[in-house]
Amino acid sequence: MSDHRPNVIVILCDQLRRQAVGCYGDADAVTPNIDRLAAEGVRFDSACSTYPICVPFRFTMMTGQYAHTRLVPGIEWRMSPAERTLADEFNEAGYESIYVGKWHLDGGHGRMGSAEQTNRTPVRRPYQGRWQKWLGFELRNDPHDTWYFEDDDPTPRKIDGYQTDGLFDLALQHLRHGRDKSKPFHLLLSVEPPHPPYIAPADLQAAWADREIQLPPNFHAESEAVRAQLIAQRRTYYAMVENLDTNVGRLRRFLTEQGLAEDTTLLFLSDHGELLGAHGLTSKQRPFEESVGVPLIVYDPRRPDRAGAVITEPACTEDLFPTFLGLAGLQPREHLPGEDLSYLIAGERQQLARPGVLLEFVAELRERVPFYDEVWRGFRSRRYKYTVKGDKNGAHPWQFFDLQVDPYEMTNLIDDAAHRASITEHHSWLRDRMEETLDPLALAPAFGHPSWNQWR
Structure with a gap:
């Protein structure tokens, strides 16, 4: 070189x-x-x-x-x-x-x-x-x-x-x-x-x-x-x-x-x-x-x-x-x-300080195409993926997958009490990232966390 x-x-x-x-x-x-x-x-x-x-x-x-x-x-x-x-x-x-x-x-x-x-x-x-x-x-x-x-x-x-x-x-x-x-x-x-x-x-x-x-x-x-x-x-x-x-x-x-x-x-x-x-x-x-x-x-x-x-x-x-x-x-x-x-x-770092990355679908202008009526946001961590879905009135918890044991995402754990702590943590990370980046989507309150952009 x-x-x-x-x-x-x-x-x-x-x-x-x-x-x-x-x-x-x-x-x-x-x-x-x-x-x-x-x-x-x-x-x-x-x-x-x-x-x-x-x-x-x-x-x-x-x-x-x-x-x-x-x-x-x-x-x-x-x-x-x-x-x-x-x-x-x-x-x-x-x-x-x-x-x-x-x-x-x-x-x-x-x-x-x-x-x-x-x-x-x-x-x-x-x-x-x-x-x-x-x-x-x-x-x-x-x-x-x-x-x-x-x-x-x-x-x-x-x-x-x-x-x-x-x-x-x-x-x-x-x-x-x-x-x-x-x-x-x-x-x-x-x-x-x-x-x-x-x-x-x-x-x-x-x-x-x-x-x-x-x-x-x-x-x-x-x-x-x-x-x-x-x-x-x-x-x-x-x-x-x-x-x-x-x-x-x-x-x-x-x-x-x-x-x-x-x-x-x-x-x-x-x-x-x-x-x-x-x-x-x-x-x-x-x-x-x-x-x-x-x-x-x-x-x-x-x-x-x-x-x-x-x-x-x-x-x-x-x-x-x-x-x-x-x-x-x-x-x-x-x-x-x-x-x-x-x-x-380059191998100069082994890990990033952030816990994961934001995922999103912001808007669909075409009728009869997925996510025209409702859109979604998500947070992908090293092991899990959490998503919310909703319209202008607020997005609600939608999916939670353990990608380590379920890489094909066949078991949605969003209502699994055993994973409640991890789901709550991911919701917090998602909400924080949305607030940090001034995401315009309304997020409904969930898992003890307040709403974001929700007017009522």
Whole structure:
């Protein structure tokens, strides 16, 4: 490793649950390159998407702020150009900032209609978060028909072939020929797969079509037809993940060939998970582990002594902004609510002072979509997960799971007298975090603790 500041690459995929990667224990997943990244780096075992849906995750990753401070809904929301972003921090530190792929902070369907129309409409330069190099698009949700835009050019450009392959191609091409080689760089590479629709490259789709897969104990389908459909979708999901893994390997080989490997810190993560039949549900939004649990893997070539380390401390989306900076030896200009996890990654700390992390679903603007009428908050500690749910009149205790003995969250202990002390403690932690961050949700009194924001 040279004495220069490291390059920082973040690979962000969409809707990849933590459990669907080999190094997290999935025997069906074909992810040798991601697994190798974890074996040579550091793996977070309890990383959580604070607000498990695309837009708010991206807002928080980009600003370091809780989404409830801006009342960010689950989808169809445009980030103000006034927000101080990750790119601002890296730009001011002398880095070249490069954004490639899905953005989803420009209003999406709500501003522009269909996914196809949205994909053909440029994100205007003031709304690109001040990334110096932009090879991006708002969203598409069709990996065989994706277009992107370069900088402030309003001309859409088609990605040839499968989206994941094409976006990695764009990133590698810019690193090879387009970047300012006098500066370190921060690249954020954002791909949609394995987000639905479940479509994989043809060869992988065929290879997975009849493959036997294991179903988790909390898998449930309401009929044989639905069961067959979910299993088919799970197979394609694995195929999409395998394609993603192949591209991770391709990127690592490129960094070695270009002489960049020893100067580049690499992170792999997802914005949220996917239930795909767990608890009889699909999609994300919910506080179950298949939804909030995400992979977070960090490879820092300066720390070979940390190879294979597993960090069990709960991490959250708010930690990403300060951690990306911390890995580059930088600090945010302003105080932020998240923790710089680079100290854990380096082994300089073993534990954080906080007891756990806040989870939330702030608002849903679409009728007939989960959490339109009621929303939820939660607190994830090292062993337990506690949630409340309610409307403007106050959220009430909802769920309590012992993740150590019940990792698939099949036994809700919220009314279990034997766990009353732990439930009370978690309610206190949740209420404290809501008050600290001025969360607008009304929380009803419970377990001897007063309400928060409740008017009567």
